[in-house]
Amino acid sequence: MGKVLGFLILAVCTLICEAAIFKPISDSHRSAALDLLTPKDGSYESLEVTYKALRSFEILGTGKQPDIKAVTCKSVVDTLRSPSSASKDLFQALRVNRILKCELNNEAFAGIASRLKDNVNSAGSLLDYYYSVGSLVLIEGQASEVDVHLGGADSVFRAIKALSQSDGRWRYSSNNPESSTFAAGIALESLAGVISLASSEIDRSLISLVKNDISKLLDGVEKYDDGAYYFDEKLVDAHGYQSPLSASSAVVRGITAFAIASDEDLNLPGDKILGLARFFLGVGIPGNAEDLFYQLDALASLENNRVSIPLILSLPTAVLSLTRKDQLKVNVNTVLGSAAPSLSVKLKQIFSSGSKDASIIDQDLKFDPENAVHFLDVLPENIDAGSYIFTFEIVLQNPEDKKIYATGGRTKVPIYVTGFVKVDHAEVAVHDSDLGNVETQKSLDLAGANTISLSANHLQKLRLSFQLTSPLGNAFKPHQAFLKLRHESKVEHIFVVGNSGKKFEIILDFLGLVEKFFYLSGRYDIQLTVGDAVMENSFFQHLGSIELDLPEPPEKAARPPPQAVDASSRFGPKAEISHIFRAPEKRPPKELSLTFLALVLLPFVGFLVGLLRLQVNLKNFPKASAPATFAILFHLGIAAVLSLYLLFWLKLNLFTTLKALGFLGIFLMFVGHRTLAYLASSSAKLKSA
Amino acid sequence: MAKSSATKDAQALLHSLRSAYASTPTNLKIIDIYVLFAIFTALIQVGYMAIVGSFPFNSFLSGVLSCVGTAVLAVCLRIQVNKENKEFKDLPPERAYADFVLCNLVLHLVIMNFLG
Numbered sequence: 066m067g068k069v070l071g072f073l074i075l076a077v078c079t080l081i082c083e084a085a086i087f088k089p090i091s092d093s094h095r096s097a098a099l100d101l102l103t104p105k106d107g108s109y110e111s112l113e114v115t116y117k118a119l120r121s122f123e124i125l126g127t128g129k130q131p132d133i134k135a136v137t138c139k140s141v142v143d144t145l146r147s148p149s150s151a152s153k154d155l156f157q158a159l160r161v162n163r164i165l166k167c168e169l170n171n172e173a174f175a176g177i178a179s180r181l182k183d184n185v186n187s188a189g190s191l192l193d194y195y196y197s198v199g200s201l202v203l204i205e206g207q208a209s210e211v212d213v214h215l216g217g218a219d220s221v222f223r224a225i226k227a228l229s230q231s232d233g234r235w236r237y238s239s240n241n242p243e244s245s246t247f248a249a250g251i252a253l254e255s256l257a258g259v260i261s262l263a264s265s266e267i268d269r270s271l272i273s274l275v276k277n278d279i280s281k282l283l284d285g286v287e288k289y290d291d292g293a294y295y296f297d298e299k300l301v302d303a304h305g306y307q308s309p310l311s312a313s314s315a316v317v318r319g320i321t322a323f324a325i326a327s328d329e330d331l332n333l334p335g336d337k338i339l340g341l342a343r344f345f346l347g348v349g350i351p352g353n354a355e356d357l358f359y360q361l362d363a364l365a366s367l368e369n370n371r372v373s374i375p376l377i378l379s380l381p382t383a384v385l386s387l388t389r390k391d392q393l394k395v396n397v398n399t400v401l402g403s404a405a406p407s408l409s410v411k412l413k414q415i416f417s418s419g420s421k422d423a424s425i426i427d428q429d430l431k432f433d434p435e436n437a438v439h440f441l442d443v444l445p446e447n448i449d450a451g452s453y454i455f456t457f458e459i460v461l462q463n464p465e466d467k468k469i470y471a472t473g474g475r476t477k478v479p480i481y482v483t484g485f486v487k488v489d490h491a492e493v494a495v496h497d498s499d500l501g502n503v504e505t506q507k508s509l510d511l512a513g514a515n516t517i518s519l520s521a522n523h524l525q526k527l528r529l530s531f532q533l534t535s536p537l538g539n540a541f542k543p544h545q546a547f548l549k550l551r552h553e554s555k556v557e558h559i560f561v562v563g564n565s566g567k568k569f570e571i572i573l574d575f576l577g578l579v580e581k582f583f584y585l586s587g588r589y590d591i592q593l594t595v596g597d598a599v600m601e602n603s604f605f606q607h608l609g610s611i612e613l614d615l616p617e618p619p620e621k622a623a624r625p626p627p628q629a630v631d632a633s634s635r636f637g638p639k640a641e642i643s644h645i646f647r648a649p650e651k652r653p654p655k656e657l658s659l660t661f662l663a664l665v666l667l668p669f670v671g672f673l674v675g676l677l678r679l680q681v682n683l684k685n686f687p688k689a690s691a692p693a694t695f696a697i698l699f700h701l702g703i704a705a706v707l708s709l710y711l712l713f714w715l716k717l718n719l720f721t722t723l724k725a726l727g728f729l730g731i732f733l734m735f736v737g738h739r740t741l742a743y744l745a746s747s748s749a750k751l752k753s754a
Numbered sequence: 755m756a757k758s759s760a761t762k763d764a765q766a767l768l769h770s771l772r773s774a775y776a777s778t779p780t781n782l783k784i785i786d787i788y789v790l791f792a793i794f795t796a797l798i799q800v801g802y803m804a805i806v807g808s809f810p811f812n813s814f815l816s817g818v819l820s821c822v823g824t825a826v827l828a829v830c831l832r833i834q835v836n837k838e839n840k841e842f843k844d845l846p847p848e849r850a851y852a853d854f855v856l857c858n859l860v861l862h863l864v865i866m867n868f869l870g
Binding site for chain 2: 651652657664669671672675679680703706710713714722726730737738741745748
C-alpha cells in the first residue's frame with residue numbers, strides 16, 4: 066500500500082515538476098535592459114562591455130539607446146590604427162564597429178587584415194584562432210573590397226579540430242589537457258569563420274567530423290526537471306569561471322554559426338534546442354549586463370538559425386476564474402516574441418492535481434488573428450475549481466515548417482481554476498451528552514455577519530456543521546477549515562473541522578476538553594476559517610460567543626501558558642545571548658620581559674668570559690681525519706637533538722619527536738662512543754708514556 | 755682592634771682559599787663556572803617571577819628546573835671527574851662525560867614537554 070502511495074506521489078510530482086511556463090522576451094525585458102545597460106558617465110569601461118551592451122540593444126530593438134557613438138568611435142579608431150593592438154582588442158573593436166559603423170577607410174582594414182592573417186598562421190591557442198578568425202570575418206562584413214580569404218584554410222581548420230576531445234568539448238591549447246564546454250562553443254564559431262573565409266572548398270569529411278563532435282557535445286547536455294536543457298562548465302582555470310549561462314550561450318552561438326557556414330543539415334534533436342531556449346528564457350531578467358548579453362545573444366542565435374527555430378507556448382495568465390467565465394488563452398511565439406507561422410494549438414489532456422487520471426480532450430483552440438491569441442471559448446464541462454495541468458500540442462499547418470521549427474511535442478502548463486464555493490446548511494447547536502437532546506440550535510448565515518450567543522456546561526457538547534459545494538455541485542475540500550475558540554484571557558484553542566463528503570462537522574465534547582481548556586470558565590469567542598487557493602470566497606468569520614461553565618480546577622491542574630502580548634514579541638528576535646569568556650591573565654609589560662631576556666643571557670656571557678680567563682683551548686680535539694670526523698659528527702648530533710627539542714616545543718607532537726629522537730639517539734651513541742673511546746685511549750697512552 | 759684582627763683573619767682565610775683553588779685543575783674550573791652560569795640564570799628567572807608573578811607557571815618551573823638540573827648534573831660530573839676523589843678512581847672521565855650528555859638530553863626532553 067505504502068509502495069503504491071509512494072509511486073502515486075512520485076507520478077504526481079513528475080507531472081507537476083515538468084510543468085512550467087516560460088515566457089518569451091517582452092517589454093519588461095526591454096525596460097530592464099535600459100536600466101542595466103545605461104553607462105554611468107557617458108561611455109562604457111571597455112570595448113568588450115560596449116559591444117555587449119550595443120548587441121543587447123540591437124537584439125531587443127529598443128529605440129532609445131545611450132548616445133555613445135562619438136566617444137566610442139574614437140577609441141575604436143585608435144585601437145584599429147595602433148600597430149601594437151592585440152588580436153583580442155582588434156576583435157572587440159571590430160565587433161563594436163560592426164554596430165556603430167565608425168568612419169574607417171579600406172586601407173586601414175587591409176593593413177589589419179594582413180596582420181590578422183599572419184596571426185592565424187602563427188596562432189597556438191584556441192583563443193588566438195578565435196580572435197583572429199573572428200576579426201577577419203568581421204572585416205569581410207564591414208569592408209567587402211578587402212581580401213580576407215585564407216589560403217591554407219584546410220590546415221587552419223585541422224589545427225582547430227585537433228584541439229577537440231572525444232566527448233565533443235574542446236581544449237584551449239595543445240599543452241592544456243583540460244577540456245571545456247565554453248571552448249567548444251568558441252571553437253565551433255571559429256570553424257564556422259574558417260569555412261566562410263576559405264578561398265577554396267573545405268574538405269567535406271572534415272566538416273562531417275565536426276558534425277559528429279556537435280552531436281557528442283549535445284549528448285552531454287544537462288537537464289532540469291522543468292524540461293530546460295543547459296551546458297555545464299566544469300573547468301575553472303585562468304580563463305575564469307564560465308557559468309552555465311555563458312557556456313550554453315557560447316555553444317548555441319557556435320552551433321548555429323557552424324550550421325549557417327557549413328550549409329549542412331546537422332540533424333539536431335528539436336527537444337534539446339527547445340530545452341536550451343527554455344533554459345535561457347527561464348533565467349528571466351538577469352541581474353547584470355553580462356548575463357543579459359549571454360541570454361539575448363543565445364536567443365538571437367536561436368531565433369535566426371538554420372537548425373530549428375524553437376516555438377514557445379506561453380499563457381497570459383495561469384489563473385482562470387469560473388465565476389468570470391475566463392477564456393483559456395495561449396500565445397505561441399518565437400523566443401524573442403515575434404509571430405509564429407500559421408499553426409493550431411490543441412488541448413490534448415487535462416490532469417487534475419491530486420489524482421493520477423487524466424481526461425483526454427483533444428480539442429482545437431480557436432485563433433484570434435487580431436491579438437495573435439489561441440483561445441478556448443468555454444472550458445471543458447468537467448472542469449471544477451482546483452489546480453490542473455493542461456497539456457497542449459502545437460500543430461504546424463504547413464508541412465515545410467516542421468523542418469524549420471521545433472515545437473517539442475506536448476507542453477505541460479499548470480493552471481489554477483478558481484470558483485465561488487457555496488456554503489450552506491450552516492448551523493451550530495448545543496446538545497446534552499447524549500446527542501438526542503438538543504438544548505439550543507441556531508442556523509448561521511456564513512456569507513453575512515453572525516452574532517450568536519450560546520451557553521453550555523462541561524456535560525454538554527457543541528456541534529458545528531456546514532456544507533461546501535463546488536461550482537459544479539461536487540464536494541469541495543478546502544486546504545483550511547478551522548474552528549477557533551478564544552477565551553477572554555486570550556487563551557486560544559484551534560480545532561480542525563473534519564468532513565464526510567460535502568458535509569463538514571465538528572463536535573466538541575466539553576467533558577473531554579476541560580483539562581485542555583485549563584478549567585477556564587467564561588466567555589469564549591467562536592471563529593471559523595475556511596480557505597483555499599482556488600476558492601474565491603475564502604473567509605475568516607467571527608460567529609459569536611459561547612458562555613462555558615466548567616468545574617473548578619483540581620489542585621494539580623496545569624496552568625494556562627502565559628500568552629504572548631503580541632505577535633511581534635512572539636515571533637520577533639530573541640534576546641541576544643552574550644557569552645562570558647575567562648578574562649586573559651595579566652601579562653607583564655613587554656619592555657620588562659625583554660630586559661630580563663637580556664639579563665638571562667648575561668651569565669652566559671660571564672661563562673664565556675670565564676672560559677677566556679682560564680685560557681681554555683681546543684688542543685685536545687682529535688687531529689687525525691677519522692676521529693676528527695667522528696668528533697664533529699658527535700657535536701653535530703647533539704646540536705641536531707637540541708634543534709629537534711626546539712621543533713618539539715614549536716610545532717611537533719611527542720610521537721613524531723620520539724620517533725626522530727630514536728634514530729638520532731642511535732646515531733649519537735655510535736659516534737659518541739667512537740669519539741670518547743678515542744679520547745680515552747689517547748689519554749691512557751699519555752699516562753703510560 | 756678586635757675588629758681589624760677579624761678582618762685580617764677573613765682576608766687571610768680568603769687568600770688561602772684562593773691560593774688553594776688556584777691549584778685546582780683547569781677542567782674542574784670550567785665545570786665550576788658552568789655551574790655558576792646555570793645557577794645565576796636560575797636566580798634571574800626567580801627574580802623575574804618575583805616581579806611579574808608566576809602566571810605561565812609551567813614555563814617558569816621548566817626554566818628554573820632546567821638550570822637547576824643542569825647545575826646538579828654538572829656537579830655530579832665534577833665529582834666523577836675529580837682525580838682527588840678516590841671513589842671514582844676506576845671511572846674514566848670520558849665515561850662520566852657520556853653520562854652527563856645522556857642525562858642532559860633526557861632532562862631537556864622532559865623540560866621541553868613541560869614548557870608548553
